[in-house]
Amino acid sequence: MTKHSGCPTETTLALIAGKWKVMVIYWLLKEKRRFNQLQRDLSGITPRTLGKQLKEMEQDGLLKRVDYGEIPPRVEYSLTSLGRSLEPILIAMEEWAQLNGEKIPARKKQRHLENSLEIKD
Amino acid sequence: MTKHSGCPTETTLALIAGKWKVMVIYWLLKEKRRFNQLQRDLSGITPRTLGKQLKEMEQDGLLKRVDYGEIPPRVEYSLTSLGRSLEPILIAMEEWAQLNGEKIPARKKQRHLENSLEIKD
DNA sequence: ACAAGTACTATCATTTAGGATACTGTTGAA
């Protein structure tokens, strides 16, 4: 009952919880960018996934897509003011991690360990 | 995922991105709670999922589990200071949503609409 | 004697996110 509940915190969370969305916002905070440029910035993302994340963020009102109707195509993505207004929250999360990062036991690695042990057994 | 990069923002995000974790934190901010009490609080969660979320949060250092070794069992969950230190971030997200909620086109609801239309068709 | 509460775990199924790969049509460059 997180997203179906009206909890505002989860509303905000849902907007940035995609695997690449925070990084998309970070790149677009610097300046507007074109599709293939973003794909190069976010090393490792596939065009399908990038397209989905961008479309969702556009639907959420976080960024706007401008298609110049040229050939070869030129499409520019930039943050809306709504998207830019998330920056303080992202910075707060960044600072929190920098302050408390040492206190967070690395759960991922533990899980890895568990798996290898299970396999050996 | 999001953790593959060393981005601190994503580190923080990963800690609260589980489907029920924000609500778990909210309840535990009020006071410590037992397992079945939390299950009642988070109406709709299954014990399996609650157990997983709690275990992850414990491994992440956000909460501590105290087993009193009694029978019938009594186990109490409470936030650590690390867990409590997330409160300002959650509040920031809450306030952001309350401020900007109207500007967010409801993507979820749109999808719902699509689905019902598809079913009717 | 029997049900309910306690804190879970085990097994199976479903849903969803994301990845791999291939492809589109057009243009300008080699």
Next chain:
DNA sequence: TTCAACAGTATCCTAAATGATAGTACTTGT
């Protein structure tokens, strides 16, 4: 003339998250 670049889409697939359901061992209340 063949190639890369552009901004994607289409199809298929895997992995991870979450849900449904049932069951554990024990005790207290009726």
